[in-house]
Amino acid sequence: MNRLSQLLLLFAMLALVSACTTVPKATAKLEPTLVLNGVEIEKAGLVDKNDMMYVPATFITDTLGATLEKPKDNDLHIDNEELVEGVYYRDQVAVLMYHAIMDEPTDSSIISAKQFREHMQWLKDEGYVPITIEQYVAFLHEGEEVPDNAVLITFDDGYENFYTYAFPILKEFDFAAVNFVIVSGVDDPSLPGIKKLSWDQMREMKEHRIAFHNHTYNMHHYAAVNAEGIEQPVAISKLYVPEEGRSETDEEYVARVTADLGKAEQRLKDELGNTLSVIAFPYGAYNDRLLDCLEALGIETSFTIQKGINSKEDKLGYRINAGRSDQSAEKLLAALKPKPIDINDHTMLLNGKLIAFSSIIAGDDNQPALYPLREVSNELGLFIGFNKETRTVTLAN
Template identity: 40%
Template sequence: MKLKRTFLILTSLLIVGVLALGVLTVRWYNSYFPSLFKAMPGFVHALALDKSQVVYYGLKPTKLSPNGNYYRDRVIVLMYHDVNPEPQDIKSLSTADFERQLELMESNNFHWITMEQYRDFVLHRAPVPDNAVLLTFDDGYESLYSHAYPLLQKHGAPASAFLIASKVGDRKGAFPKATWNQIKEMQQGGIEFFSHTFDSHSYVPNSPNKGDLKAKLAHPMYLKKAGRMETEEEYEQRVTEDLRHANEVLQQELGKPNYALAFPYGAYSDPLLKVCEQLGIELTFTVKSGLNAPGQKNGYRLNAGGMDNNPALQIELMKLAEKRLAVDYSPFLSIGARKAVFLSLTVAVLLIGLLWLRFGWLLVRRRQSGFSS
């Protein structure tokens, strides 16, 4: 009886452990498994901490709400890249759809704020309007100057942009970058500019395997000539030098100290957050969807750009932000803490699984012995 009881206890523990791993996978790592959303969209939407993949699930446009109140003491930060009359890339938003977004925000009682207001809100709990929205643009494309900036001025909408300091004025590729003269003109017109690194907006090898690439700013890189990974000290020194250089260039060109950084690809690490703090970078931004609260220095951003964007659904999502984007912010849910918890639980489940197999085999052997006798 003791053997059978032990097997049943192990079976119960194994079921609970596997279920817990499944829940944490959906909550923390669902973006690695897009098939999960296709198979169980409602379940993923209910559990996911990063709701970037599922925020539009089941949405339908509703009537205009010129006096609507959707959230307060919170800020939605919207993220854009290229804005173009004829988008040629999946991350490009048409100028028509961008202007329609702005019109719908105005018609539905959303209120644009500046990065300075956002900073005071996050760091000092300064009040912001109900339904507050911060508009942000990544990479410093010339299309910000040519197409988005005129519409922002037309609607009186402030915005912030994150520059790759080493690429300003670069005309190569499908998305030429704005020049310093264009950036300074936009700055005079109310656009604020901040860091998107000096030259760390790329993927680098994470092992000798060519296909194993990770975000340059967020991870130690594989040093091919040395045949080894960067040490933690080398990694921190590299990102410190890059971000400090970006800060210096922005200060020199724009006459203002830099205090905000958008992580390339939204990727970051706990050591990187510490480096930012040491360099006076008070605010950082990911690409995860969520509502931003006071004290939340590492902010969420909702991707509002892209060829597949539907302005009406975009606004409906923002109206339902408290249900669709709400995330309980906690400094204890750091990347390192989540990895430690997930790894510990995985090891525990594996050990329980091995014990379950052993006791199951012993139980089978006992029954076989009983039958043979």
């Protein structure tokens, strides 16, 4: 073998060794990191177990400022009122949440027209009474009564497929509903994304007790909140101003959010004659700053994506996510038949509310117990996002 051939063979062997030694680094699983309100939390104790993120109890209490304690027997709320057969709750309203509806769903978060019809039939057969948004607002703010088993049917985002698939079914059952509309997509149909409803379609549906309310004008998206490019929902976040190397001031945030919400309200009033001001928070995310903006605009009624059934005291409305195509009607709507929560090893009081967690990883003398972060976040009304590539969990309030 000549000198040149030897050198070529040596380079090939070195390249092969280098490639082999770099494979573990390229495929190594990154440790998850946690960012809260745009700031990375060191030593958050975030644990990825069975494709679920957990945080220690100390993070919940010390960093999030929540209370977390084991319930006692007398913490279990028992309703002594005797309900007649077929009445599952009284003086409360369950709110169902849907998004897109299609003939053939392309995602588990989209429900088919066939499934939606099955849901409506189930409600009718089980004795539930769909009410209007006007009845719901009067119940919350004016002390008006609602029927037993009252339910409010809601859709988010104002997609045109609501008109195509849901509206004919709602008309068939003579059920009221409300759709929370991203108003910019209605005003400008050329914007990207799933096609939105038109004002003419909404005016037609209003004649059949279908209402349309605020899902912001153009704040249903994420944007960077710091120089590192961490993104959060724009309705709850002070956005990063790259040309000035800083984040929005409180005053700038308030001006931007108030202008957006006010514009949405005005367009809904101009086009549909709305007299009520109601909002569903994008991604269910809200905080005190956003609530202050709502108060300044006179928007008194709002909806989260936290699970539960609403009493008169629940001004931040709970909703039950019924818009999944991968579960049966009975399973999706089981939450409409509330049962007492059994106190067991997975039951805790979080900010005084009894929560049945799906799992808790027990602690010991050296390590605190671990709780499912998504379930904690949902119960506390925190936005939670996850970047799979960087394995970064984002929380915001």
